[in-house]
Amino acid sequence: MQDTLPNTLSTAGIRRANREEILRTVFSHGGTTRLQLVKHTGLTGAAVSRITRELIEAGLLVEGERVQSKGKTGRKEVTLSMAQNTAFVLGFTVTANRLSVGVSDVSGTQIETRQLHISRTRAEEVLRALCETAHAMIAELGLEANRIIGVGVMVAAPSRNCVDGVVTSAPLGWTNVPVGQLIEENMCLPVSVEVRAVSLLQVEMTRGQGAGQGDLVLVNNSLGIGAAAVLGGHQLAGASCDIAHLAFAGDSRSCSCGRKGCLEATASGFAVVDQLIAAGKLEPARDSSRKAAALARALQMAEDGDGEVKRAFFEAGQRMALGLDAVAALLGPSSIILAGETGRQPDFVEGARNHLKSLRVTDPGFELLVSQVTSNTAVINYALERFLFSSELDLDRLQAD
Numbered sequence: 350m351q352d353t354l355p356n357t358l359s360t361a362g363i364r365r366a367n368r369e370e371i372l373r374t375v376f377s378h379g380g381t382t383r384l385q386l387v388k389h390t391g392l393t394g395a396a397v398s399r400i401t402r403e404l405i406e407a408g409l410l411v412e413g414e415r416v417q418s419k420g421k422t423g424r425k426e427v428t429l430s431m432a433q434n435t436a437f438v439l440g441f442t443v444t445a446n447r448l449s450v451g452v453s454d455v456s457g458t459q460i461e462t463r464q465l466h467i468s469r470t471r472a473e474e475v476l477r478a479l480c481e482t483a484h485a486m487i488a489e490l491g492l493e494a495n496r497i498i499g500v501g502v503m504v505a506a507p508s509r510n511c512v513d514g515v516v517t518s519a520p521l522g523w524t525n526v527p528v529g530q531l532i533e534e535n536m537c538l539p540v541s542v543e544v545r546a547v548s549l550l551q552v553e554m555t556r557g558q559g560a561g562q563g564d565l566v567l568v569n570n571s572l573g574i575g576a577a578a579v580l581g582g583h584q585l586a587g588a589s590c591d592i593a594h595l596a597f598a599g600d601s602r603s604c605s606c607g608r609k610g611c612l613e614a615t616a617s618g619f620a621v622v623d624q625l626i627a628a629g630k631l632e633p634a635r636d637s638s639r640k641a642a643a644l645a646r647a648l649q650m651a652e653d654g655d656g657e658v659k660r661a662f663f664e665a666g667q668r669m670a671l672g673l674d675a676v677a678a679l680l681g682p683s684s685i686i687l688a689g690e691t692g693r694q695p696d697f698v699e700g701a702r703n704h705l706k707s708l709r710v711t712d713p714g715f716e717l718l719v720s721q722v723t724s725n726t727a728v729i730n731y732a733l734e735r736f737l738f739s740s741e742l743d744l745d746r747l748q749a750d
Contacts, residue, residue, distance in 0.1 A: 365740040367392055368400050373738045375410060375429055376457070377556075382426035401429060407747045408435035408496070409455055409737075431456035436747060437497045438736055440728035441479050441532065444505035444545055445520035445572040446618070446641035446690065448475065450482045452490065453729040455498075455737055461486060462725050469637050472526040480535040495749045498742065499539040501732025502528060503548045503724065505573060507591045514542040519605055520573040520619075520637055541735040546575035547584070548727040549688050549720060551734060554579065558686060558718050566682045567720070568592065570669065570692035572618040572637065572644055580680060593617070597671045616668040618644045618691040621661050630657060644690065651696060659696045666700025673701060674708045677715050688720035 367390070374389045375381050381389075386397045404410040411432045415425035433456045440451040448465040463482055469475055487497070504511060506518040514529020533540040550567040553559040559567075563582040569575045574593040578585045593613040594606050602620070604611035614620055622643045625631045630650070634643040650658040673685055691697055698719055705717065736742065 362740065364400070365742075367396060368404065368742070369738050369740060371397065371400050372404065372409065372431075372742075376431055376455075376733075376738075379430050380413065380428045381430070382428055384426050386429070403744060405429075407744045408432055409747070433458055434460075435496065437492055438729065438732035439483055439497060439500040439536075439538070440725070440732050441483070441500060441502045442545075442724045442728050443469075443475065443479070443502065443521070443528070444724070445469065445637040446644060447571075447724055448479065449725065450479055450486060451725050451729055452486055452492070453732070455733065457729065457733065459725060459729060460490065467638070469521045469523075472521070472523045472528075473531065476526075476528065476531045477535065480532060483536065494537070495746050497538055498747070499541065499732060499736030500532060500536055501548075501728050501735055502532060502540060502542040503545050503728040503731060504528065504542060505571075505575065506544050507575065507593070508544050508547060508577070509591065511542060511544045514540065516542065522637070539736060539741070541731075543731050543735075544575060544577070545569055545724065545727065546577040546688075548731040549722055550577040550579065550584075550686075552722045552727050552730045553686055553720060555730070555734075557722060558720070559684060562683050564680075564682045565684050565686065566676055566680060567686045567688055568669070568673070568676075568692060569689040570617055570687065570697075571689035572622075572640060572691075574613050574617045576676075578676075578680060578682065580682070592672050592676060595672045595675060597668070600668070612669060612672045616665045616672065618689070620668075621647060621665050621691060624661050625658060628657065628661075630655075630661075648690060648694060651694060662691070662694050662696035663700035665691070666697035666702075667704040669697070670701045670704035670708060673705060673717070677709070682715050684716045684718055686718045686720045688722065693719045693721070 370390050383397050387394050409432055410429050413428040413430055415427050433454050436455045438453055442449045449462055451462040452460045465478055504516050505520045506516050510517040516526050516528045517524050529540045529542045546567055546569040549569055559565045564580050566578040576592045594611045596608050596610040600610045600615045602614040603609055604614035622640050625647055626633055631643045634640045647658055651662055
């Protein structure tokens with residue numbers, strides 16, 4: 350067994366990496382003893398004892414009941430689990446159909462979530478409102494500032510348009526907005542920004558349907574379409590998995606990118622809403638917040654059995670199947686996961702699956718799955734990944750008076 354990682358790291362770096370591994374193991378398994386941590390991590394008993402003591406003192410781990418180790422006699426082992434209501438992360442969701450602030454403790458228990466219903470047009474006003482909501486929640490919950498380890502922010506944008514916390518998003522109408530900087534200045538906390546599709550994929554890979562898979566694509570379809578992929582265990586970056594603007598013949602609808610027949614214009618939640626507005630099934634909606642409300646109305650109408658609305662979702666799913674087929678042919682994933690309010694709508698899923706069968710009669714080549722992960726879960730998971738399971742976790746700050 351070893352107490353160190355490769356000697357390319359400094360001693361402090363090695364200890365931080367070992368601490369991260371222990372936190373991740375306890376979070377994943379729960380009710381874990383120190384002896385089990387030795388087996389899971391490969392660290393020495395002395396290293397495990399030292400690190401867990403530090404994490405208990407910082408209020409991140411707690412000791413529980415004593416259990417008899419399997420095959421062992423004599424003294425019982427004490428279980429360790431993530432502490433509840435002692436250290437926290439914040440999650441901000443900024444998409445065309447959702448603005449919210451969530452608070453979770455480090456065990457992953459979501460304490461409270463609040464939604465905002467305001468126009469997305471003015472970026473600074475939106476971010477200021479999110480921060481004001483967060484400050485109010487912190488005060489009402491009685492949280493101490495030093496016990497909040499960071500803010501994860503999830504935005505609707507392609508990966509290539511979210512770099513170093515600067516976001517350009519067509520669904521939001523934002524261009525080069527320094528989201529991370531503005532929130533950090535207001536909250537005085539560490540902030541990290543990620544796109545929604547990547548955040549959803551992370552949850553699926555760590556504890557969802559994609560656990561253990563090294564080749565996976567997630568397509569998020571709410572109002573707009575986003576996608577993220579992992580191949581050979583490595584995430585594709587930038588435009589490598591931006592399928593929203595794959596264009597296909599047979600549909601002349603114009604896209605915001607200037608082309609015709611893009612999935613964004615024919616298979617997205619935006620496309621369904623626009624089709625139903627044109628058919629007189631929904632009231633006209635110009636900005637994203639009104640279209641979000643229109644999509645919610647359409648989803649309810651479909652659930653209530655409106656045949657024309659159900660058909661609109663079904664046809665959008667058929668159109669999405671063209672994109673999924675292209676992705677499967679190009680990237681060869683073991684699974685493709687549909688996510689988002691439109692992506693998991695039953696008629697949409699049926700349309701996608703039926704048309705895929707006709708396109709890939711003899712060789713499906715992958716499994717089409719449907720995600721049930723919510724935006725709340727995704728943004729909190731991202732915040733925990735970024736700030737709890739991180740070499741940047743500051744134990745001294747957690748223990749400050």
